[in-house]
Amino acid sequence: xxxxxxxxxxxxxxxxxxxxxxxxxxxxxxxxxxxxxxxxxxxxxxxxxxxxxxxxxxxxxxxxxxxxxxxxxxxxxxxxxxxxxxxxxxxxxxxxxxxxxxxxxxxxxxxxxxxxxxxxxxxxxxxxxxxxxxxxxxxxxxxxxxxx
Ligand code: HEM
Numbered sequence: 001x002x003x004x005x006x007x008x009x010x011x012x013x014x015x016x017x018x019x020x021x022x023x024x025x026x027x028x029x030x031x032x033x034x035x036x037x038x039x040x041x042x043x044x045x046x047x048x049x050x051x052x053x054x055x056x057x058x059x060x061x062x063x064x065x066x067x068x069x070x071x072x073x074x075x076x077x078x079x080x081x082x083x084x085x086x087x088x089x090x091x092x093x094x095x096x097x098x099x100x101x102x103x104x105x106x107x108x109x110x111x112x113x114x115x116x117x118x119x120x121x122x123x124x125x126x127x128x129x130x131x132x133x134x135x136x137x138x139x140x141x142x143x144x145x146x147x148x
Pocket of ligand 1: 036041058062065066067093
């Protein structure tokens, strides 16, 4: 269903077009962990390829949801505990989707990749460390909801 032959031309194609940060995140996610495509299915239909998943509106919408959560965390830097209940609930919902906790790290790496490749030198080591910490805070709150 997903082969090196499929991913390589896709990578060449994507490198030529100007990508939004969300598209960079999504592409990197499947480059690092292609099996994740199985967890995204809508109306009981599974995607038959990464390419199909990447171009579906439901999956694009999920990436937007991820970005919205990160954005909410950035906006609530001074009051992160106020997001605790929402984030633990979100973690609990994700356990039901069959995702493994470790896969959240892949999303984090993909986020850093999207920022780095989009911002270039502006994305300093300090900025990288700050984003990495912020994402870790979000994921640790989601993880606290895992067994509740
Ligand atoms: C919902 C999968 C990571 C935020 C969902 C759904 C699936 C899913 C299958 C339900 C269908 C949908 O709304 O599209 C995954 C997988 C992940 C992942 C496989 C990791 C590999 C994340 C992360 C965040 C996030 C890291 C936020 C930081 C959301 C939100 C929803 C959602 C906000 C909607 C929840 C609701 O309807 O109440 N996710 N997700 N997801 N996901 Fe994820």
